[in-house]
Amino acid sequence: MDVTLTKVCDGLDFPEGPIAMADGSVILVEIRGKRLTRVGPDGGKEVIAELGGGPNGAAIGPDGMIYVCNNGGFVWTEGEEITRPIGTPPDYVSGSIQRVDPATGAFETVYDSCEGTPLRGPNDIVFDRHGGFYFTDLGKSTRDYVHHGAFYYALPDGSSITRVHAPMITPNGIGLSPDEKTVHVAETRTGRVWSFDLVEPGRIAPHPFTMPGRLLTTLPDYQLLDSLAVQADGAICVATLMRGGISIVPAMGGDVTYVAGPGDPYITNICFGGPEMRDAWITASGTGCLYHAHWPTPGLRLNFNG
Numbered sequence: 001m002d003v004t005l006t007k008v009c010d011g012l013d014f015p016e017g018p019i020a021m022a023d024g025s026v027i028l029v030e031i032r033g034k035r036l037t038r039v040g041p042d043g044g045k046e047v048i049a050e051l052g053g054g055p056n057g058a059a060i061g062p063d064g065m066i067y068v069c070n071n072g073g074f075v076w077t078e079g080e081e082i083t084r085p086i087g088t089p090p091d092y093v094s095g096s097i098q099r100v101d102p103a104t105g106a107f108e109t110v111y112d113s114c115e116g117t118p119l120r121g122p123n124d125i126v127f128d129r130h131g132g133f134y135f136t137d138l139g140k141s142t143r144d145y146v147h148h149g150a151f152y153y154a155l156p157d158g159s160s161i162t163r164v165h166a167p168m169i170t171p172n173g174i175g176l177s178p179d180e181k182t183v184h185v186a187e188t189r190t191g192r193v194w195s196f197d198l199v200e201p202g203r204i205a206p207h208p209f210t211m212p213g214r215l216l217t218t219l220p221d222y223q224l225l226d227s228l229a230v231q232a233d234g235a236i237c238v239a240t241l242m243r244g245g246i247s248i249v250p251a252m253g254g255d256v257t258y259v260a261g262p263g264d265p266y267i268t269n270i271c272f273g274g275p276e277m278r279d280a281w282i283t284a285s286g287t288g289c290l291y292h293a294h295w296p297t298p299g300l301r302l303n304f305n306g
Contacts, residue, residue, distance in 0.1 A: 001248070003259045005282065005291040009043035012288040014076075014083055014266075016227065017058035017124075018281045019066070020273020021306035026281050026290060027102065029055035029068060032076055032083060036068065036100055039290055049105040051098060057124035057227060057269075060304045061156045062131040066100040067110070069122035069135050082286035084266060088140045094118035095137065097125075097154065110158045120147045124174045124227045129303045130201050131156065134164070134183055136171040146170070151185055153202030162202050168194075168212065173228030173238055173269075177251060178300055184216070186228050186238050191219035193228075193236060193249050216253045223247070227269035232277065232298040239267045239282070246270055246282065262291060272299020273306070 008026070013033030018026050024041040027048065036048040036055060054071040061067050072095040074085035096112040096119060112119055125135040132155050139147030150166030151174060164183075173186035177195075183204070186193045194213035197205040207213055216236070219225070224241035231237060234251035245261040261267040266286030272295065273279050280295040 001257050001259050001296065003293050003296065005262050005293050007262070008281070008290045008292050009039055009045060010287070010289045011045070012037070012039075012283075012290060014085075014285045015283040015288065015290055016056055016268050016285060017068070018269055018271040018283055018290070019058055019060060019306050020271050020279065020281060022273075026271070026273075027058065027066065027306065028283065028290065029058055031056060031071070031074070031085075031285070034073075036066065036105075038102075047105075048102055049100050049107050051100070051107060053096070054121075055098070056122065057135065059125045059127055059133065059302070060306050061099075061127055061133070062304050063156065064102075064304075065156075066102050067125060067127075067133060067156060068098040068100060068107075069125050070096045070098050071121040071123060071138065072096070072140065082264070082266065083288065084286060088142055092140065095120050095122045095140075097122060097135065099156070110156070111154060111161050114152060114161045114163050120149075123172050126175050127303050128176060128180055128201055132201050134174050134176070134202075136174045136185060138170050138172055138188065149187075151183070164202055164204060165196060165213070172226050175228050175230040175236060177230065178232065178234055182251075184228065184230070184236050185213070186225035186236075188224050188226065188241070191223050191225055193217050193225065193238060216251075217247075217249050217256055219247060219256065226267070229270045229272055230300040231272075232300050235297070237270050237299075239269050241266055241268070259293075262287075262289070264289070272301075277301055
């Protein structure tokens, strides 16, 4: 699919988690920079908060606060043209969910564990219409091990967190279908997108023991999946690493459409906004850029849009 990408700004330190705001700005995280940043329509950058660790996915909650999945930090390449994470730092403790006031930059930790088990590497997040949120935990890895991942459901006031489904292999992007009867999860290392039927907020229907969920697609070759956004028609737009673009997966499976990126293999996320929800913002993390595109299909309006 032919879509023109226009660079909004560069100089970002591994951007991710974009949120389209009503004033035309985009709030995003800089994972390597450990901060939450606002990018104006003119490309100007303003730091909202220095969060530490590795701020990753972000979303606006029902209280107007920004909820950030913090993966706890990475070790990074040095001196390479493309910046990329390559391991877990020696000062890593755990991952967390942080709540940030976008007006003041004040922030606090809402969750850092579930039932006594530390969160490893929270990654992507989406709120449902009830005001709760789903988030993935990718896990952490070293040269010797990789944690199993999971996805969770939690309330923003810190009163409840539940592990919805585990184990998973590096779950990353997460999103809800337009009717909120289905939650979609993309796994990085397997190149797969899974769907899970919801029977109530935070609880999925039983599935056959032969399958972890309902498989929508497995991408061929060496394509790794990152964060995602959902279109108004229910299709899932998944940032695709190594190939460096956006894969559009039909809600019920089928042929995948591809939108080429600007040449950065680390295309990590996409969000939608604008009056018609056809403004798409895409993070090119390896080169530290934010891009804009006029998307051919409207995106799904989030429950608590900026």
